[in-house]
Amino acid sequence: MSEETQTSLCDQWLANLAASGYRVTAPRRAIVELMASSTHALEPLAIYDQGRKDYPGLGLVTVYRTLEKLEELGLVQRVHHHQGCHMYLRAAHGHEHLVLCTRCGHAEYFSGDDIGGLINKVTQSTGFEIREHWLQLFGLCPACKNQ
Ligand SMILES: [Zn+2]
Ligand SMILES: [Zn+2]
Structure with missing residues (x-):
């Protein structure tokens, strides 16, 4: 930013x-x-x-x-x-998801998750009508990864 x-x-x-x-x-x-x-x-x-x-x-x-x-x-x-x-x-701007560094707390939002296929599969296997999703990824940020 x-x-x-x-x-x-x-x-x-x-x-x-x-x-x-x-x-x-x-x-x-x-x-x-x-x-x-x-x-x-x-x-x-x-x-x-x-x-x-x-x-x-x-x-x-x-x-x-x-x-x-x-x-x-x-x-x-x-x-x-x-x-x-x-x-x-x-807070996120619109539809964004978060990736969080578990070591230092560095956080970034990303957009463009493409999970339509997964949602279709879950809809078929469970019969649910899926209305929302919540997605957050965890990992090590570039700085922590290279330590
Ligand atoms: Zn980090
Ligand atoms: Zn999403």
């Missing part, structure tokens, strides 16, 4: 928050900036640690509440991980 895209995504989120009547204070803004630009799925504690580098007064409760609000607005989403769904990442 280019720097320009990150900036505009952050501005978009801030506008979104303001439009929903949310007061964007400096600590909340720090979390928005972090989440809009992060290439990694992050746990609230990691967001707290990173955010405190810019805003030492940042509180953990603010982290949780801001994440909750961002999730409510569909701007961030929880990411499924082996330990549960405690990590957060910017």
